[in-house]
């Protein structure tokens with residue numbers, strides 16, 4: 001099976017820049033960028049990061065705001081903060097040289113077993129199977145494994161299958177091939193079974209289980225949140241605030257916010273929050289966006305407060321619109337300013 005998958009890979013692989021390097025820093029960057037991001041979108045960000053920070057020390061020496069700004073639009077900003085923290089850690093503890101054992105790589109912030117295996121196999125040819133979602137699916141179907149892929153016992157079983165299949169002489173090629181096979185051939189919704197080189201070896205195909213595998217134990221519960229953002233600015237400036245460190249969008253900038261239990265905006269709460277005692281306020285809802293994260297659905301409403309009432313905005317920063325580019329923003333905030 002392994003040889004067939006590697007042959008398929010050599011004939012069908014996409015040409016991607018991180019496949020032409022054994023530089024662990026570049027491989028690590030590509031792996032973090034590609035978590036929860038499509039290859040087409042991630043490619044552009046990868047090239048930008050590599051060009052702006054050619055070495056891990058360059059990344060370590062950058063300002064966090066600048067790194068977040070370059071990351072803007074990719075979402076899941078903890079990834080950007082982790083790569084920055086890890087770059088600083090490697091600079092300070094490994095003299096700027098990326099560690100080269102699996103244990104050391106796994107101990108770095110933001111790196112789990114899959115990413116550690118990917119880095120170690122691609123950069124150092126160490127025989128660790130990189131078992132990502134694509135590989136779970138391929139193994140689940142090839143061997144008709146009905147164990148859920150999102151349990152720790154399931155993960156152990158799938159990893160054991162991958163270890164069994166591993167080509168120890170070419171772990172880099174094996175891992176790339178398995179991932180690419182899952183991404184391009186044995187896809188979630190419409191696997192190309194009729195032209196699959198493993199058709200006569202695939203247990204799921206034989207047992208008519210392709211559509212049912214892989215199995216997930218349960219779906220993540222998604223919590224709705226209702227965020228009301230207020231634009232007190234005019235054509236030249238805007239008021240922003242920097243988010244704290246305990247919630248989504250850590251360290252990014254946003255318009256003044258009120259969060260509520262439902263879609264309704266309470267005018268009393270608005271007045272209290274901004275210390276307004278006027279009765280008539282010219283406020284209008286100008287945009288609404290739904291933004292889906294892995295555990296939360298954000299219902300974001302934007303309001304323009306036209307004639308600035310006697311609001312207390314002292315805790316916000318007044319920023320010229322022409323300088324907005326210097327502030328890292330969540331994607332939904334970017335969308336608002338694109339149409340403002």
Ligand code: SF4
Pocket residue numbers: 138141142185186187191192193194196197198199202204205210
């Ligand atoms: S036959 Fe279909 S389900 Fe089986 S490995 Fe090939 S593409 Fe995947």
